[in-house]
Structures are given as structure tokens and as C-alpha cells.
Amino acid sequence: MTQTVHFSSGNPRIGETRGVMHLFSDDVVSSSSSSSNLPIGRNPLVCVLGVPNHMTYADFCQFCGSFIHHILEMRTVRNDDIENRYSILIRFDSQESTDTFFHHFRGKQFNSLEEDLCRLLFTLDVQFTGYSGSIDHTQPSAAGPIEQPTCPVCLERLDQDTGGILTTMCNHSFHCSCISNWPDSSCPVCRYCQQQPENSVCCVCQTTENLWMCVICGVVGCGRYKEGHARRHWEETEHCYSLELETQRVWDYAGDNYVHRLIQSKTDGKLVELNSHGSLSKDGCGSCEYSDSGMTDALLNSKVDMIISEYNELLQAQLENQKQYFEKLLQNVKEETEQKISEAASKAISQRLQKLQTRFDRCVKEKQFLEDLNENLVKNKDVWSTKITEIEEREKKAVRAKDEKIQGLEEQLGKLMAQMDGESEVSETKEVQDATVLPLSTTNTSSSGSGNVINANKKKSNRRKG
Numbered sequence: 356m357t358q359t360v361h362f363s364s365g366n367p368r369i370g371e372t373r374g375v376m377h378l379f380s381d382d383v384v385s386s387s388s389s390s391s392n393l394p395i396g397r398n399p400l401v402c403v404l405g406v407p408n409h410m411t412y413a414d415f416c417q418f419c420g421s422f423i424h425h426i427l428e429m430r431t432v433r434n435d436d437i438e439n440r441y442s443i444l445i446r447f448d449s450q451e452s453t454d455t456f457f458h459h460f461r462g463k464q465f466n467s468l469e470e471d472l473c474r475l476l477f478t479l480d481v482q483f484t485g486y487s488g489s490i491d492h493t494q495p496s497a498a499g500p501i502e503q504p505t506c507p508v509c510l511e512r513l514d515q516d517t518g519g520i521l522t523t524m525c526n527h528s529f530h531c532s533c534i535s536n537w538p539d540s541s542c543p544v545c546r547y548c549q550q551q552p553e554n555s556v557c558c559v560c561q562t563t564e565n566l567w568m569c570v571i572c573g574v575v576g577c578g579r580y581k582e583g584h585a586r587r588h589w590e591e592t593e594h595c596y597s598l599e600l601e602t603q604r605v606w607d608y609a610g611d612n613y614v615h616r617l618i619q620s621k622t623d624g625k626l627v628e629l630n631s632h633g634s635l636s637k638d639g640c641g642s643c644e645y646s647d648s649g650m651t652d653a654l655l656n657s658k659v660d661m662i663i664s665e666y667n668e669l670l671q672a673q674l675e676n677q678k679q680y681f682e683k684l685l686q687n688v689k690e691e692t693e694q695k696i697s698e699a700a701s702k703a704i705s706q707r708l709q710k711l712q713t714r715f716d717r718c719v720k721e722k723q724f725l726e727d728l729n730e731n732l733v734k735n736k737d738v739w740s741t742k743i744t745e746i747e748e749r750e751k752k753a754v755r756a757k758d759e760k761i762q763g764l765e766e767q768l769g770k771l772m773a774q775m776d777g778e779s780e781v782s783e784t785k786e787v788q789d790a791t792v793l794p795l796s797t798t799n800t801s802s803s804g805s806g807n808v809i810n811a812n813k814k815k816s817n818r819r820k821g
Contacts, residue, residue, distance in 0.1 A: 356380040357479055360404070362432040362442065366525040366545060374432075374483040376444070378402055378476040393477070399453040400478040403443045404434070407471055411540040412521060415443065416531055418465060418473075423531055425452040426519040433524065441524065444478060453477075507544050508533035555600060559584040570596040570605065570670075571677050592680065596673065614669075 357377050365371040379394045406415065412431075416423055430444045447453040461475045504513050506529050513520050519531035527544045537543055556563050557577040565578040567585035571594040576585030578599075585597050586608060595609040607614040 360402075360442075361435045363435060364430070364432045364522075364524055364526060369525075369545075371487050372483060372526070373485050373487075374481060376402060376432075376442075376481050377479040379479060381476070393454060393457070396479070397450070397453075397477040398479070399447040399450050400481075401445050401447075401453060401457060402476050402478045403445065404474045404476065405437060405440045405471070406443060407465070407469070408439045408441060408540070410465060411537070412523065412534045413537055414465075416521075416535040419456075419460075422447075422452065422456050422459075423519060425449070425456070426531065427515045428520050428522070429531065430522040431524045444481065504528060506530045506533055557582070557584055566600045567597040567606070568600055569594045570598055571673050575600075593676065594673065596669070 356379070358380050360376045360378060361373070362376055363371050363373045379397065410418075419426065425448050426445055427448055428444075428446045432442050432444065434440065434442055445456075447456065457475050457477070460473045463473045465471050465473060505511060506513055507527065508529055511517075511530070513528055513530070520528050521531050521534050522528045523534075523542045525542045525545055527542050529543070534543075554563055555566055555568075555575050557566060558575055560577060560582045562577050562581055565581050566575055567578055568575050569585070569588060569592075572592070574588050576588050576597075577583065578585055589595055589597065589608040595607055596614070597606050597608065598604070599606065604613055606612075
């Protein structure tokens with residue numbers, strides 16, 4: 356399914372081109388990022404609908420980001436049924452780049468501060484239906500050479516192979532890189548701007564009829580025949596002088612009458628006296644009475660001087676009141692700011708003090724714990740010192756006892772060795788082979804007796820040898 360959108364381009368004062376865009380409807384495009392869900396028969400041409408007028412060409416090029424290198428051509432057009440917005444036709448170098456751009460920017464905000472979304476639609480066809488203007492746009496002869504246009508900024512050839520081309524609303528073409536450095540939405544060649552000046556509206560109800568502007572601060576409000584916001588502004592701020600935008604007359608809310616007496620003609624800019632009984636013309640001037648006599652001129656000059664002096668005095672008084680009013684506001688804001696700063700500082704100091712107090716308490720507890728631990732360690736040291744001393748004494752006694760025991764055992768071993776030697780010698784003697792060994796009552800007696808027997812045997816053997 357497709358939809359038809361009528362568009363126009365060009366400066367209306369010079370010439371305007373009209374045409375029709377055939378776009379694929381939103382219903383045939385799925386929200387999925389797959390290429391299979393995109394419309395069949397699409398071209399590498401998309402249309403961005405409803406771009407806000409305050410968004411410049413440079414802003415849109417920055418919004419496109421890295422895709423700007425894949426763009427061959429961009430053309431800005433006006434939508435006949437959408438006010439304060441424009442559309443951009445974009446042609447890419449490949450279908451893949453077009454699909455990627457479509458999935459990436461569809462439904463995306465132009466910036467984080469506004470709610471406007473990027474509405475992207477694939478373009479099936481673009482047809483130009485007519486031209487209206489004072490310049491003849493007849494096509495040149497096919498036989499003659501056609502010179503390739505140049506960029507008015509850099510004077511280089513407008514070649515799609517070297518970079519993207521952007522055509523503005525007034526049909527002037529530039530390199531995308533050149534127009535990206537242009538600060539506003541006007542055309543660098545003809546200064547045509549698609550963003551129209553905003554009309555004055557009431558700052559409260561946004562109405563455009565019966566508007567009055569405060570002479571002191573410039574606030575625009577509606578009159579008493581609408582919502583009466585201009586009078587409400589006087590009640591809130593005591594700015595009693597208000598200018599009617601349609602007739603340029605000044606109203607005094609305090610005196611409940613007009614106080615200007617002089618009005619300025621919109622045609623020649625002259626100051627003339629307003630006849631209170633006269634009517635206002637379309638250019639904002641009332642019916643005036645002139646006289647060629649010198650007396651009338653003198654009276655008029657004196658009245659003008661008096662009125663100017665009176666107006667200056669009133670304006671000075673109002674400005675003084677305005678100064679005092681805003682100085683009071685500034686003083687209140689300053690006091691509130693200082694109070695908030697003081698409260699914030701006090702709160703920060705209290706939080707820091709609380710943290711320091713918590714840290715101090717934790718340190719005190721840790722110190723007490725360490726003192727208790729040290730005291731226990733000192734007590735344990737004394738106890739273990741006593742135990743170590745006792746153990747050392749006990750070990751020394753055990754060593755001495757072992758030494759004494761070893762010494763006694765060594766002595767016994769020596770005696771046993773001597774006894775064994777003696778027994779071996781006795782066994783070798785023939786005289787005592789048939790002898791009988793008699794037990795003794797005590798160990799000492801037996802040992803001594805055996806010793807005596809051995810000694811006697813030794814003596815006998817010696818005698819025999821002798």
C-alpha cells in the first residue's frame with residue numbers, strides 16, 4: 356500500500372516547483388529489524404517527514420552521523436498540509452545502507468530535548484507536476500554541452516562520487532560537508548529561510564487576537580475581551596502601562612484611559628496628535644487636525660515637549676519601580692540561595708561529624724580491645740615464664756638423674772665385664788672343672804667369695820707354672 360504526499364520547493368517570490376511523492380505506508384513496514392519485513396520493490400530512496408523548521412541543515416547532517424558518507428543526494432521540500440515543518444528526500448549509494456539507515460533512525464528523537472520523532476518512509480516514486488514563477492526554466496538543447504554545476508561555497512564540482520549533495524528549499528545545491536558548517540537555516544546564496552517569523556501570542560493562553568504588551572517588561576497578554584491576562588499581569592506586577600499591538604496605543608490601567616496622546620504613523624513614521632473623538636485608520640493613525648498657522652505649530656510643539664517630558668517622567672518612575680521590584684526579587688532569591696547553601700553546608704557538616712563520631716567510637720572500642728588483649732598477654736607472659744622455669748628445673752633434675760643412672764649402669768657394666776672375664780678364666784682351669792659352685796646368702800658375699808675363689812685359683816695356677 357502506498358500513500359501520496361504533495362510537496363513544493365523553491366523561493367515563492369521567484370519560482371515554485373510542485374510535485375507528488377508516492378510513499379510506502381507505515382502499515383507495510385514491520386517493527387522487526389529483519390530485511391525480509393521491509394516492503395518489496397523499495398528503492399534506495401527514503402523520505403524523512405515532518406522535520407521541524409528550527410532544525411537547520413547542519414543539525415540534520417549531524418543527526419545523520421556516519422551515514423552521511425553513504426548519502427548521494429538530499430533534497431529539502433515543503434509539505435502542503437504540514438505547517439512549520441519540511442521533509443527531506445535522501446538517496447543512498449546502496450540498498451543495504453538504506454535499510455540500515457531506516458532501521459536505525461525510524462522512530463528516533465531528533466534530540467533529547469524535544470519529543471519530535473523521525474518518521475521515515477520508503478519512497479516509491481517522485482513526480483514533478485508543475486512550475487510557477489517569473490523565471491523561465493526551459494531545458495537546454497540536447498546537442499549543446501551541459502556544464503556540471505559547482506558548489507557556491509567551495510567552488511568545486513557537484514559530483515556525487517566525491518561527496519553527498521544537498522539541495523535546499525530554494526533549489527540551490529551544496530556539498531553536505533560545506534552546508535554542515537552553515538550556522539542557520541537560511542540559504543548561503545539567496546538567504547531564503549523556510550523558518551517563518553513567529554507571530555505574537557498571549558504568553559498564557561496562546562491566543563493571537565486582542566494582544567497587549569507591557570511597556571515595562573515586554574510581556575504579551577490578551578485583552579479584557581479575551582481572557583484578560585494583560586490586566587492580570589498589571590495586578591501582579593503593578594506595571595500600569597500596556598501597548599495595544601494592533602493600534603500602537605498605550606493604556607493606563609491605574610487611570611483607566613489612554614495616555615499616549617501621540618501616535619506614530621506606520622507609513623511615514625511621523626508623530627501626530629491623536630484626536631480623542633477621531634477614529635483609527637488601518638495603519639494605526641487616528642484622525643488628526645492640522646493647521647498651517649505658526650500658533651498651531653507652536654502649540655503643537657509645546658504639547659509635544661510637555662507630553663515627552665511627562666512620558667519620560669512616568670517611564671522613569673515605572674523603571675524605578677521595576678528596578679525596586681526586581682531588586683527585591685533578586686534579594687529574595689539571594690536569601691533563599693544563601694539559606695539553601697547554609698542548610699546544605701550544615702547538613703554536610705552534620706553528616707561528616709556523624710561519620711567522624713562513628714569512626715571515633717570504633718577507634719575507642721578497638722583501643723579498649725587492644726588494651727584488654729595486652730593485659731591478658733602480660734598475665735599470660737608471667738604465667739608461662741613461671742611454667743618455663745619449672746619445666747627447665749624439672750628437665751635439669753631429669754638430666755642429672757639420667758646422668759647418675761648412666762654412671763651407675765656403667766659401673767655395673769664394668770663389674771659385669773670383669774666378672775665375665777673371671778668366669779671365663781676359671782672355666783679354662785682344669786682344677787676347678789669338677790668343682791661345685793655354692794650359692795651365697797648375699798650378693799656382696801657371693802661376689803667377694805667368687806672373687807676370692809678366683810684369686811686363689813690364680814695363685815694355684817701360678818705356683819704350678821713356677
